[in-house]
Amino acid sequence: MSMGLEVSHLNKNFGGIKVARDISFDLKPGDRKALIGPNGAGKTTFANLITGTLKPNSGSIRLDGVDIVKLKESKRVKAGVAKTFQITTLFKRMSVRENIRLPILERDGKSHGWFGRAERFVAVEDEIDELLGQFNLLDFAEMPVQDLAYGQQRLVEMALTLALKPRILILDEPSAGVPSSDSHIIIDAIERLPKDLSVLIIEHDMKLVFKVASRIVVLVNGAILTEGTPEEISQNQQVRDLYLGARHEH
Amino acid sequence: MSVDVTKSKTRNRFKPKISRRVLLDLVLVTAGIAAFFVFPNSLGFMTRILIMIIMVLSLDLVLGYAGVASLGHAALFGTGAYAAGMFAVYASANPLLGLVVGAVAGAVIAFVSGLILMRASGLTLLMLSIAVAQILFEVVNSERDLTGGSDGLLGIDMDPILGIYAFDFFGRTGYWYALIVLVLVFILLRIVVASPFGLVARGIHESHERMRAIGTSVYWRLVGIYTLAGGIAGIGGALSAQVTELVSLESLGFNLSAEAMIMLILGGTGRLYGAIFGTVIFMTVHHTAASIDPFNWLFVIGGMVLFVVYFVPEGFMGLPARLGKHLGLRK
Numbered sequence A: 001m002s003m004g005l006e007v008s009h010l011n012k013n014f015g016g017i018k019v020a021r022d023i024s025f026d027l028k029p030g031d032r033k034a035l036i037g038p039n040g041a042g043k044t045t046f047a048n049l050i051t052g053t054l055k056p057n058s059g060s061i062r063l064d065g066v067d068i069v070k071l072k073e074s075k076r077v078k079a080g081v082a083k084t085f086q087i088t089t090l091f092k093r094m095s096v097r098e099n100i101r102l103p104i105l106e107r108d109g110k111s112h113g114w115f116g117r118a119e120r121f122v123a124v125e126d127e128i129d130e131l132l133g134q135f136n137l138l139d140f141a142e143m144p145v146q147d148l149a150y151g152q153q154r155l156v157e158m159a160l161t162l163a164l165k166p167r168i169l170i171l172d173e174p175s176a177g178v179p180s181s182d183s184h185i186i187i188d189a190i191e192r193l194p195k196d197l198s199v200l201i202i203e204h205d206m207k208l209v210f211k212v213a214s215r216i217v218v219l220v221n222g223a224i225l226t227e228g229t230p231e232e233i234s235q236n237q238q239v240r241d242l243y244l245g246a247r248h249e250h
Numbered sequence B: 001m002s003v004d005v006t007k008s009k010t011r012n013r014f015k016p017k018i019s020r021r022v023l024l025d026l027v028l029v030t031a032g033i034a035a036f037f038v039f040p041n042s043l044g045f046m047t048r049i050l051i052m053i054i055m056v057l058s059l060d061l062v063l064g065y066a067g068v069a070s071l072g073h074a075a076l077f078g079t080g081a082y083a084a085g086m087f088a089v090y091a092s093a094n095p096l097l098g099l100v101v102g103a104v105a106g107a108v109i110a111f112v113s114g115l116i117l118m119r120a121s122g123l124t125l126l127m128l129s130i131a132v133a134q135i136l137f138e139v140v141n142s143e144r145d146l147t148g149g150s151d152g153l154l155g156i157d158m159d160p161i162l163g164i165y166a167f168d169f170f171g172r173t174g175y176w177y178a179l180i181v182l183v184l185v186f187i188l189l190r191i192v193v194a195s196p197f198g199l200v201a202r203g204i205h206e207s208h209e210r211m212r213a214i215g216t217s218v219y220w221r222l223v224g225i226y227t228l229a230g231g232i233a234g235i236g237g238a239l240s241a242q243v244t245e246l247v248s249l250e251s252l253g254f255n256l257s258a259e260a261m262i263m264l265i266l267g268g269t270g271r272l273y274g275a276i277f278g279t280v281i282f283m284t285v286h287h288t289a290a291s292i293d294p295f296n297w298l299f300v301i302g303g304m305v306l307f308v309v310y311f312v313p314e315g316f317m318g319l320p321a322r323l324g325k326h327l328g329l330r331k
């Protein structure tokens, strides 16, 4: 049985447009892969196919050898697949602390109770403090998320997703909108992730990609153009023409 | 060490909020008790307010907390009313048993209709919720032999509560009974909205997408929330059947659903108090304005709704905070 995530021959059409073309891809425990490609290449769509937000037209997605393509998104999360949103999607009117509390309660199966206050679990609150500390968010714990700067909201987005303790983590442009003075917090957080966690990071910031990824997958027009080490990818003429050229429009 | 200091500092901020709430709760209960002595001739009307508050609290759980707009809440209230009424006529006139029957009936109908409603959203859900109430209305209307049809369900004669407190002509027992049930329902809701279940409801309100992405089965959670709301609305319906010893088709009518919605919007959604204030304001204005001018009272309500929508979208409950802001009392 092969461990980790294994995607084979994945296809997705939106109407007549093919946004995923026969994608085969794998992510082993402990992998740090980056997915790059021009705007509209289908990176977010690919992430959504893996998390179950979108259903593929054909192809299979296996997690530790088990086909999860029929599982609903919420079931896949329970199985250990989680992602951050490219466009921050948080519980805006809740406090930062509540934003982290909710996924932890859900993860631990503690989110069903009608009685007893939601904040009564000491271990959960300690875990929240630890996560918030890691993202320099402790001082903002009681603030409604909507009052935070966008860069900080990005950090909450990441902390919230890590709170799920996933085995497969997809980060969709985690540094987009984060001031460059804060992007080290994101890099630190990625570098501190558990070693056996599989990470796929979608990112336009090449500095960040080269820092954290050991392999890079290039997606163009819904299809994988090539995969390789950062050195191989940076030498690849096709990638330079196709992607690095288009990047300046971004 | 320094982390621990911050930890305790941030966590302690929960506390003052709670005690302020408890204070307001006590003031409200006191007002409910005082009203009995101050307006002894309006007990019937005031009992209707108490019952309606239960109905609007139930709607607040669905609309205010989970963010699901329904215009068919009377389906749940009316089912509770007919179930408790028929239980009293055909089985047992024990009021407390009747309350349980009303709650269960409301919850069952909410669960069954919720299986369909919660698949939908927005306008579709709104229309479907109206349809559910309308279907129940027609069923009850056509089963005249059992339900009394358009004449209403007559012949309810409740036993004394706990075998001691008989329902009296002046509605004294009815008022205390309704007040106590309301207080219990309110306490239950206060606990539920602060629980993990309540946090999930608020999360669903904010973003279905995000909730799915943390592994929540949004659909089943909504069905659960709607079922609880059905139980509570069913208790309201049962109370109304027992206190008035009559159930009319209006308890399933569109008007009731729409008025409950207006009361909640007037008072403010998602904070429980809004349901209380909105209902008291709406019903008092209705009562007095309608007795002054039976034809134009709706304009007064309409004016109030417009005022709320334009100036205090968070409802009358948000008025103190907003005034404070204008007067520079708060930051």
Ligand SMILES: Nc1ncnc2c1ncn2[C@@H]1O[C@H](COP(=O)(O)OP(=O)(O)OP(=O)(O)O)[C@@H](O)[C@H]1O
Pocket (backbone or CB within 6 Å): A014, A019, A037, A038, A039, A040, A041, A042, A043, A044, A045, A046, A086
């Ligand atoms: N729900 C949808 N319906 C129809 N077309 C869609 C939908 N979502 C995305 N698309 C299209 O699919 C293509 C791929 O979009 P996607 O968001 O996956 O790209 P991306 O690589 O993430 O781009 P970016 O770098 O801008 O985030 C685009 O052409 C987009 O317009």
Ligand SMILES: [Mg+2]
Pocket (backbone or CB within 6 Å): A043, A044, A045, A086, A172
């Ligand atoms: Mg994208």
